[in-house]
Amino acid sequence: MIGMAVGDALGHPTEFQASLASIRARWGPRGLTTFEAAGRHPPGTFTDDTQMAVAVARALCRAGVDDIERLMRVMAEEFAAWARSPLNNRAPGGTCIAGCRNLARGIPWREAGVKGSKGCDAAMRSPPVGLYLAGDRTKLRSVSAAQSTLTHAHPTAIASGVAAAAATAWAANGGALDAIVDATREAVQAITDDELLALGASPALVQRIGTREMLDALWKVRDRASIEADDVCELLGGAWVGEEAVACALWCVLRAGGDFREAVLRGANSSGDSDSIACIAGAIAGAHGGYGAIPEAWARGVEQAEALDRLARSLFEASEARGPVRLDASTDLFGAEVLGLRPDDEDLGGDDTEVDSAPDALRSFRASLLPRTEEEP
Numbered sequence: 156m157i158g159m160a161v162g163d164a165l166g167h168p169t170e171f172q173a174s175l176a177s178i179r180a181r182w183g184p185r186g187l188t189t190f191e192a193a194g195r196h197p198p199g200t201f202t203d204d205t206q207m208a209v210a211v212a213r214a215l216c217r218a219g220v221d222d223i224e225r226l227m228r229v230m231a232e233e234f235a236a237w238a239r240s241p242l243n244n245r246a247p248g249g250t251c252i253a254g255c256r257n258l259a260r261g262i263p264w265r266e267a268g269v270k271g272s273k274g275c276d277a278a279m280r281s282p283p284v285g286l287y288l289a290g291d292r293t294k295l296r297s298v299s300a301a302q303s304t305l306t307h308a309h310p311t312a313i314a315s316g317v318a319a320a321a322a323t324a325w326a327a328n329g330g331a332l333d334a335i336v337d338a339t340r341e342a343v344q345a346i347t348d349d350e351l352l353a354l355g356a357s358p359a360l361v362q363r364i365g366t367r368e369m370l371d372a373l374w375k376v377r378d379r380a381s382i383e384a385d386d387v388c389e390l391l392g393g394a395w396v397g398e399e400a401v402a403c404a405l406w407c408v409l410r411a412g413g414d415f416r417e418a419v420l421r422g423a424n425s426s427g428d429s430d431s432i433a434c435i436a437g438a439i440a441g442a443h444g445g446y447g448a449i450p451e452a453w454a455r456g457v458e459q460a461e462a463l464d465r466l467a468r469s470l471f472e473a474s475e476a477r478g479p480v481r482l483d484a485s486t487d488l489f490g491a492e493v494l495g496l497r498p499d500d501e502d503l504g505g506d507d508t509e510v511d512s513a514p515d516a517l518r519s520f521r522a523s524l525l526p527r528t529e530e531e532p
């Protein structure tokens with residue numbers, strides 16, 4: 156969890172730098188080597204990637220995984236709270252906001268996701284599922300696929316959510332790095348067309364694409380793991396879409412031989428979706444090497460490090476217990492509770508009558524719940 160946030164924060168300033176040359180022109184010949192400010196955000200600030208992963212982790216802690224309907228209901232609530240929070244000011248994906256808006260309106264979770272979108276958001280927030288369900292492949296697949304479809308219902312997005320969780324789980328279980336791509340592919344291969352259809356994916360896309368794009372991207376990683384490149388995106392794509400984000404992250408981890416620092420800096424110094432690549436790479440390399448593998452200045456210096464640490468411990472505790480655990484108030488990283496942004500379970504429909512009786516803060520955040528196109532790439 157800390158590794159993920161650290162990678163995300165490192166890649167934050169470079170997300171919208173269009174080339175490695177422009178990164179080097181700004182931060183020196185070695186590119187970015189540590190936390191840097193990103194616009195108005197101070198060094199160490201993570202982005203929507205970690206925020207959404209925090210929402211996933213909180214939902215796992217609050218609901219457990221035995222009842223998928225309950226888990227998705229709680230996760231929808233966490234997503235909607237994040238979408239409304241004033242801290243949601245870090246270039247969130249338009250599709251995520253559209254999905255969250257659907258969830259807040261009470262649209263059933265299997266229908267809330269955008270059918271044609273395979274943005275990498277489903278993958279970048281999936282590592283906590285891999286940590287929680289590292290010991291249960293079947294459940295890992297169904298839960299990581301389900302969390303994807305809350306906002307992204309394209310079969311490739313769903314497959315990328317499964318892939319990111321499976322790779323993290325493999326690393327957390329101490330699996331050998333040279334087998335991580337095969338293990339990830341196995342998890343993706345196990346997704347059936349019926350599962351994709353049951354999660355609301357379009358029948359035409361399931362028939363035409365299914366899990367093929369994700370599997371192809373994983374083949375490319377294996378193929379190109381022996382090729383050196385300064386910019387991973389030149390080899391495996393810009394990572395704005397799920398299959399490329401997972402592929403780029405795995406490549407960074409493999410080229411770094413599992414070394415945390417090198418893996419995340421390779422992701423951060425890339426021409427594509429740098430924060431998401433470094434976020435997923437940080438999750439995998441962090442799970443592989445453990446907390447001690449993360450440079451201390453980063454592990455302690457990342458935004459809300461203590462709250463993340465507490466949430467990570469709760470996630471572990473919940474995973475061991477395989478049931479809900481009580482979350483410390485400090486793990487409410489978006490201030491949702493304070494602002495009254497997280498409604499009671501009964502209120503999750505988010506219908507108009509609730510808006511009328513909502514506190515001012517909630518009403519204005521509701522009003523601001525629009526796709527932030529001006530911050531999109």
Ligand SMILES: [Mg+2]
Nearest residue numbers: 202203204430
């Ligand atoms: Mg981001």
